[in-house]
Amino acid sequence: MTDIDVELLNITKSWGDFTAVKNVSFKVKKGEFCSLLGPSGCGKTTIMRMISGFETPTEGIVRIAGEDMSGKKPFQRPTNLVFQHHALFPHLTVAENIAFGLKIKKQPREEIQKRVNRMLELVQLPELGDRTIRQLSGGQRQRIAIARALVNEPAVLLLDEPLSALDLKLREQMQLELKRIQHEIGTTFVFVTHDQKEAITMSDVIAVINEGVIEQMASPSDIYERPATEFVAGFIGETNLFKGKIKKGSGTSASLMCDGEEIHVQLDEKLPEGTSIGVSIRPEKIIWGAVADEATNAYEATVRETIYQGNVVHYRVVTANGLELGVDITNNGGHQVAAVGETVNIGWPIERGVPVMVRVT
Numbered sequence: 001m002t003d004i005d006v007e008l009l010n011i012t013k014s015w016g017d018f019t020a021v022k023n024v025s026f027k028v029k030k031g032e033f034c035s036l037l038g039p040s041g042c043g044k045t046t047i048m049r050m051i052s053g054f055e056t057p058t059e060g061i062v063r064i065a066g067e068d069m070s071g072k073k074p075f076q077r078p079t080n081l082v083f084q085h086h087a088l089f090p091h092l093t094v095a096e097n098i099a100f101g102l103k104i105k106k107q108p109r110e111e112i113q114k115r116v117n118r119m120l121e122l123v124q125l126p127e128l129g130d131r132t133i134r135q136l137s138g139g140q141r142q143r144i145a146i147a148r149a150l151v152n153e154p155a156v157l158l159l160d161e162p163l164s165a166l167d168l169k170l171r172e173q174m175q176l177e178l179k180r181i182q183h184e185i186g187t188t189f190v191f192v193t194h195d196q197k198e199a200i201t202m203s204d205v206i207a208v209i210n211e212g213v214i215e216q217m218a219s220p221s222d223i224y225e226r227p228a229t230e231f232v233a234g235f236i237g238e239t240n241l242f243k244g245k246i247k248k249g250s251g252t253s254a255s256l257m258c259d260g261e262e263i264h265v266q267l268d269e270k271l272p273e274g275t276s277i278g279v280s281i282r283p284e285k286i287i288w289g290a291v292a293d294e295a296t297n298a299y300e301a302t303v304r305e306t307i308y309q310g311n312v313v314h315y316r317v318v319t320a321n322g323l324e325l326g327v328d329i330t331n332n333g334g335h336q337v338a339a340v341g342e343t344v345n346i347g348w349p350i351e352r353g354v355p356v357m358v359r360v361t
Helices: 044-052 094-104 109-122 138-150 168-185 196-202 220-225 230-235
Strands: 004-015 018-029 033-037 059-064 079-082 156-160 188-193 205-210 213-218 240-250 253-258 261-266 276-281 296-308 312-319 324-330 343-349 354-356
Touching: 004 044, 004 188, 018 044, 018 059, 018 188, 018 213, 033 044, 033 196, 044 059, 044 079, 044 156, 044 188, 079 138, 094 109, 094 138, 109 138, 109 168, 138 156, 138 168, 168 188, 168 196, 188 196, 196 220, 205 220, 205 230, 213 220, 213 230, 230 240, 230 276, 230 354, 240 261, 253 276, 261 276, 261 296
Parallel strands: 033 188, 033 205, 079 156, 156 188
Antiparallel strands: 004 018, 004 059, 205 213, 240 253, 240 276, 253 261, 276 354, 296 312, 296 343, 312 324
């Protein structure tokens, strides 16, 4: 008995000269909510389709619940797939839609009714079994699509951007509902999305995909706080990313020059002088009124732009040597909003700057 529900081993998918997925390997533990996150065309949906059996890998192996899926059709796999467009049957009632897969499998009538009722309770729509699909709202239809997929008790539920057609407020509500449902039943979820906030809100683990490769796979907090690469730092939330070559170092402490300013950084391992690296610092990590010392990167800067956003004041500032930064200051009543052209002191403790891999061109 394995505690891994999904395992991809050196998966590659090519069409002619184009390779959509490049030697991808990862594992999803039983009961985890895993999101495949990346921009359009990065390969995340192709990975999902290879897990479900709708695409065949050019190379590599897909295992589900410890079993090699090579040669198995979608209906032979212990998975169910929820699409962006719900694909519900308009001529059937809500209950009939949920029961459809069980009837195909010739389950006893009493068992079907019991499981349909349980699914309606799970998605918090117990009174709607007799309604037609046309009588449901968008959010209700999405819940029924999820119920129809879960009623067959798959080992893994695959969700291909199922919330993207909903409006913002409803999408945010459904994110919480999906997480509640997943926690309640304990089924492994693999969720495809291009929405960073959506992935961070719902996931136990996120695989950030770019140009057919996984740049980083980790918890939401690690992805945000400790991005491993230039792409992850820039794709997840907003960041200030400074790129340069290590000028000097002592052990795991080093400095680099960027736009005329010296930036000190704490490294995970010692790197030789001349190594190209990046330093990521989130706008909310920057201190307003910072004072320079051995443990702090601090600079005098001029406010170039002030954007009042209610709970946050966002600034664009530039140092004397031309280093530009975004700075977010929480509006807690104690911050005096600075005017454009005003001189300010900004900075951050050295350990807050995250070293990241950068592409060398």
